[in-house]
Amino acid sequence: MRDVKVIVNPDKDDIDGVIIATPGSTHAEIALPFIKIGVPTFIEKPMTTSLEDAQKIKRMAKNIVMVGHVHLYNSAFLKAKELIKKKIGKIRLLRFEGRNDGPIRDDMSVLWDWGPHGASMILDLMGKKPTHVQAWGYSGLRPGTKLYDAVEARLLFLGNVEGTLAVSWLSPEKRVKLTVIGSKASVIFDDASVKPAFAKASASRGKVALYRKGKLTHPSYDKQPPLKLELEAFIKAIKTKKQPPTDVNNGLKVVKILAAAEKSIQFDGKKILM
Numbered sequence: 001m002r003d004v005k006v007i008v009n010p011d012k013d014d015i016d017g018v019i020i021a022t023p024g025s026t027h028a029e030i031a032l033p034f035i036k037i038g039v040p041t042f043i044e045k046p047m048t049t050s051l052e053d054a055q056k057i058k059r060m061a062k063n064i065v066m067v068g069h070v071h072l073y074n075s076a077f078l079k080a081k082e083l084i085k086k087k088i089g090k091i092r093l094l095r096f097e098g099r100n101d102g103p104i105r106d107d108m109s110v111l112w113d114w115g116p117h118g119a120s121m122i123l124d125l126m127g128k129k130p131t132h133v134q135a136w137g138y139s140g141l142r143p144g145t146k147l148y149d150a151v152e153a154r155l156l157f158l159g160n161v162e163g164t165l166a167v168s169w170l171s172p173e174k175r176v177k178l179t180v181i182g183s184k185a186s187v188i189f190d191d192a193s194v195k196p197a198f199a200k201a202s203a204s205r206g207k208v209a210l211y212r213k214g215k216l217t218h219p220s221y222d223k224q225p226p227l228k229l230e231l232e233a234f235i236k237a238i239k240t241k242k243q244p245p246t247d248v249n250n251g252l253k254v255v256k257i258l259a260a261a262e263k264s265i266q267f268d269g270k271k272i273l274m
Helices: 024-036 051-060 075-087 110-126 208-213 226-240 248-266
Strands: 018-020 041-044 065-068 091-101 132-138 150-157 161-168 170-182 185-190 197-200
Touching (some): 018 024, 024 041, 051 248, 065 226, 065 248, 075 170, 110 150, 110 161, 110 170, 110 248
Parallel strands (some): 018 041, 041 065, 091 161
Antiparallel strands (some): 091 170, 170 185, 185 197
């Protein structure tokens, strides 16, 4: 962790809230002094890069603590979520792809950099935690370290439902895409095109392969910038004194999944009980 000094005056009462948008490994150290004195605090993703720090923030939280899982405020994702609830039937498989050509982080792996996006969306859609997590990592640029450049992870849920994360910062193309396969249809959230696509599958077979033959439709939705909506949610939480959707509990759940995935990688893909 980098050397960080945070000076907070407990007697200062003119701070409405703080936003922590620093390297991920510094989040806990910078945020905790504000959290301890009850200042509403927004922390960019990931909330922390260790489960121990996340649990400490949870214990210390006296007021609003919001985590920047920005895609949960993305209008395209919210429309996709609506379609998933109404159109696809039983969820069978969720697959998140997060890729780009850098930037390469020095203080955390791609699992902690890109993983929060996919994990937060999958958790939001499933409404429950996975039973097990399994993962594999590749650290080609810095062999022998936990600074993985590519990670594949499986989130296993009750009912034979699986969520997968495929993240990398060694990709020649940028991709932020979530595909949700259901018993009746499939929905795609693609942040590159910013259009949730709805594909009807065969009602009799419902196989993923039939999706490619299905007709794609692009429903309309509100196109406000996700970051704007996210920050508005933080301001609203401060004014109403009510926790936002991506509160400290939400942040902790995501950190637990990523910590389990990191542990699984260390044990060559062993399933980790959640």
